[in-house]
Amino acid sequence: MKSEQDRKLTTILCADVVGYSRLMSEDEEKTLDRLKLTREIFKRYINEYSGRIVNMTGDGLVADFSSAVKAMQCAIEIQNKLNKDNTNLPKTDQMPYRIGLNLGDVIIEGDDIFGEGVNVAARLEAMAPVGGICISGPLFDQVKNKFPMTFDFLGNKTVKNIADPVAVYSLSLNESADNQASISTEAQPENVSPATDHDEDTRLRKMVKKQAAFYRLALIYGSITVFLFVINAATSSGYWWFFWAAGPMALVLAIRAISVFGKGPVGEDWEERKFSELKEKNRKGLS
Incomplete structure (x- = not known):
């Protein structure tokens, strides 16, 4: 019609x-x-x-x-x-x-x-x-x-x-x-935006590198802890002094794990959300 x-x-x-x-x-x-x-x-x-x-x-x-x-x-x-x-x-x-x-x-x-x-x-x-x-x-x-x-x-x-x-x-x-x-x-x-796709690849590579570094650190700390445990058990099983070394290493690993995998106040997710929030506030202030 x-x-x-x-x-x-x-x-x-x-x-x-x-x-x-x-x-x-x-x-x-x-x-x-x-x-x-x-x-x-x-x-x-x-x-x-x-x-x-x-x-x-x-x-x-x-x-x-x-x-x-x-x-x-x-x-x-x-x-x-x-x-x-x-x-x-x-x-x-x-x-x-x-x-x-x-x-x-x-x-x-x-x-x-x-x-x-x-x-x-x-x-x-x-x-x-x-x-x-x-x-x-x-x-x-x-x-x-x-x-x-x-x-x-x-x-x-x-x-x-x-x-x-x-x-x-x-x-x-x-x-x-x-x-x-x-x-x-x-x-x-x-x-698909070329710039966005490139940025995403860069972000993912950075994330993988952080995770690989965490796993390497965990392996090193774990090996040290096992080594100290064996020595402690063999020399003075009545006093478990290896905890004094293992405790701080465990704390460091926990903090690193939150940083790499977490979504809390020190995690990467929080940084991204905060950046988006500030960018949106700035955009509204200009309009």
């Missing part, structure tokens, strides 16, 4: 200010003035790259482009300009953005656009690094050979209210060119 709704395939850009609520709570007038200046930057570049601003609500902005390459060029130019301007401002006055881009089919309703394509772009914006860009897999396929910089593949992410996982690529533009991460644009196995 033919749908009465107009649709089109387009590249959607979603942008949002990082830490807008905090900025407004500190100085409403200065924040509003800064917001107006950044919006003018968006308008200028979007117009230059033949895009169209769909709406601007609060500190957010949605635009669409008929060309995927022009949309990508526009997003990079905007972030480079905003990041450069922010470096000349005190930290408290800076207004960084996150940008998400998606190539998708949308419903046209007047001057507005709706649908999953817009929702995905909004989710990608929330994942983007501060001062950087996140794009979807379909858009990456269109632009991957058109730009000198390369993107970090973050994996196939499950995002809210979207049925299928979305392939996500990230570009951080808030660092010097020497520090920008890069990856190969060759096809990647489904649901």
Whole structure:
């Protein structure tokens, strides 16, 4: 059955200010003035790259482009300009953005656009690094050979209210060119990030080495304990002095076992959980 709704395939850009609520709570007038200046930057570049601003609500902005390459060029130019301007401002006055881009089919309703394509772009914006860009897999396929910089593949992410996982690529533009991460644009196995896979291998190798070192230490301590027990039994069975040596070795082994295998306060699992917790708090503080 033919749908009465107009649709089109387009590249959607979603942008949002990082830490807008905090900025407004500190100085409403200065924040509003800064917001107006950044919006003018968006308008200028979007117009230059033949895009169209769909709406601007609060500190957010949605635009669409008929060309995927022009949309990508526009997003990079905007972030480079905003990041450069922010470096000349005190930290408290800076207004960084996150940008998400998606190539998708949308419903046209007047001057507005709706649908999953817009929702995905909004989710990608929330994942983007501060001062950087996140794009979807379909858009990456269109632009991957058109730009000198390369993107970090973050994996196939499950995002809210979207049925299928979305392939996500990230570009951080808030660092010097020497520090920008890069990856190969060759096809990647489904649901596997090369960086994540390498990190996992490194982590597992480290874990195996720790466990092997523990077993070697346990073998050495065990052999020493048996040797001391034999001497003790043969020379003075009435006084078991070998416990004075075996006790500290047993304590050392117990502490090492907790460190290698445990999930308590000194275990590796605790370190990973604490790192994730602090990272999440930092992310919330910036948003």
